[in-house]
Amino acid sequence: DLKQLLRAAGRKIHEITACKTYGEYQQMAESAVYVTSYPSAVAGGEMLAARLGGRHVYLPFSYDYDEIETGLTRIAELLGISAPDFTGKREQCAEALETARAAVGDRPIAIDYTFCPRPLGLAKLLLTHGFRVERVYLDTVTGEEKAAFAFLKEQYPELMLYPTVHAAMRFHSPGETSDFVAIGQKAAHFTNTPNFVNVVEGGGMLGYQAITKTMKLLQEAVREEKDLRGL
Secondary structure, three states, X not given: OHXXXXXXXXXXXXXXXXXXXXXXXXXXXXXXEEEEOOHHHHHHHHHHHHHHXXXXXXXXXXXXXXXXXXXXXXXXXXXXXXXXXXXXXXXXXXXXXXXXXXHHOOOOEEEEOOOOOOHHHHHHHHHOOOOOEEEEEOOOOOHHHHHHHHHHHHHOOOOEEEOOOOHHHHHOOOOOOOOOEEEOXXXXXXXXXXXXXXXXXXXXXXXXXXXXXXXXXXXXXXXXXXXXXXX
């Protein structure tokens, strides 16, 4: 969604993961604005702004519609470009969620924090759209997730939260393959399922696209088994 907004305004975009040569990497220094979307990258973005004189903007990875629109609108205002058109975006997400829910059916879902920085936000989105989310694997509840945590605690108290680094977790994974559909590698490991979304750290997704693409990946996970142990 961010790239679509910037390209429509004719702005040049540099992306660190798209650099194929060291020269391309160095060209990123000509940027006037540095955008980060992962909490762990914020310190680096601030340091870059201090060293090179540009401006750092944190655009949070989120599954909340209002937060997505607020973030993209703020970017547009900062750059002095036309505000993004969100017409139909929520409806597209609703359609994608319903299609994925039909594909998953009543199978239990597990999510882990390596898939994205907002696993509780994702759990909230899925649960409120009829998915059977049973487990979330994470080692801490970040400040950004406190509101989602409070909501889930009140509305879905049966949802189980598990750590990933606790020593007892070595006995957690079942010996036989389970019926879970996992979102993230650790969730797949702890539930011992070949049906999982094989993505780490957001996979480059952002905005409404993060929701629609995740739903496509979830459908693929149901249809196609992966080599869990090999991966």
